[in-house]
Amino acid sequence: MPYQVIIPAAGQGKRMGAGKNKLLLKLEATPILIHTLKVFEADPECLGIILAIHPDDEQEFKSLLNEYGIHKVSSLVTGGKERQDSVYNGLLAVSSLDGIVLVHDAARPFIKVETIHKLVDAAGKDGGAIVAVPVKDTIKKAANNQVAETVERSSLWSVQTPQAFRASILLEAHNKAARDQFIGTDESSLVERIPHPVSIIEGDYDNIKLTTPEDLYFAEAILRKRKESGL
Ligand SMILES: Nc1ccn([C@@H]2O[C@H](COP(=O)(O)OP(=O)(O)OP(=O)(O)O)[C@@H](O)[C@H]2O)c(=O)n1
Numbered sequence: 001m002p003y004q005v006i007i008p009a010a011g012q013g014k015r016m017g018a019g020k021n022k023l024l025l026k027l028e029a030t031p032i033l034i035h036t037l038k039v040f041e042a043d044p045e046c047l048g049i050i051l052a053i054h055p056d057d058e059q060e061f062k063s064l065l066n067e068y069g070i071h072k073v074s075s076l077v078t079g080g081k082e083r084q085d086s087v088y089n090g091l092l093a094v095s096s097l098d099g100i101v102l103v104h105d106a107a108r109p110f111i112k113v114e115t116i117h118k119l120v121d122a123a124g125k126d127g128g129a130i131v132a133v134p135v136k137d138t139i140k141k142a143a144n145n146q147v148a149e150t151v152e153r154s155s156l157w158s159v160q161t162p163q164a165f166r167a168s169i170l171l172e173a174h175n176k177a178a179r180d181q182f183i184g185t186d187e188s189s190l191v192e193r194i195p196h197p198v199s200i201i202e203g204d205y206d207n208i209k210l211t212t213p214e215d216l217y218f219a220e221a222i223l224r225k226r227k228e229s230g231l
């Protein structure tokens with residue numbers, strides 16, 4: 001099923017501490033941003049990419065899109081203060097509210113096209129679906145560095161992106177969040193507030209978000225493993 005994808009790429013990468021947009025850091029000589037964009041560029045089901053960027057990065061990003069032959073970027077939109085604002089700006093550039101729109105972090109370069117297609121099919125049926133993996137660690141709530149509660153692990157999922165929705169549902173969710181001045185950490189949290197059901201599609205543990213320096217080591221290992229497997 002065809003889809004459009006909004007890729008938020010306008011963050012500051014504070015936790016990475018690279019002194020620049022972390023998406024410009026290279027993995028095996030290719031910028032993280034390009035690793036991610038290549039997946040969607042190569043997918044025939046992807047009708048277009050809407051890229052939310054920081055104005056300071058515009059020239060460098062445009063040069064990279066040209067250098068690496070990324071032709072599916074239909075819109076470059078200005079990112080906002082929060083990730084949610086960047087996604088909202090991207091949503092306003094979506095060509096059809098009747099279709100399926102994905103939101104995928106540019107900082108997650110290891111998404112597999114098979115997972116994308118499973119997710120899009122689920123969103124086409126249910127109106128909304130997200131990729132997640134079962135939590136492996138024990139999760140506890142704390143107060144003042146004291147354990148307050150151990151959360152039952154069997155029902156916990158570590159949520160990733162892409163997250164896929166009928167575009168009209170996602171726009172309704174963002175409009176409601178704006179009215180309520182609600183800021184969520186993912187799109188699903190906004191859609192849940194409408195309320196609208198959101199399905200979970202089990203993804204891969206290596207679909208990591210490159211957030212802190214340690215993640216770069218994991219990323220190099222994931223790339224090496226995939227090269228050895230001929231992926
Ligand atoms: N205002 C923002 C914040 C984040 N993002 C994007 O959303 C994705 C996930 O965000 P995160 O990993 O938190 O990136 P940063 O916000 O850059 O990281 P930090 O919080 O460490 O500054 C990234 O691709 C980032 O570029 C965005 O487009 N606009």
Ligand SMILES: C[C@](O)(CO)[C@H](O)COP(=O)(O)O
Nearest residue numbers: 083105159160161185186209
């Ligand atoms: C959307 C997300 O990747 C789901 O896990 C995550 O919430 C993004 O968090 P961030 O702090 O904006 O990177």
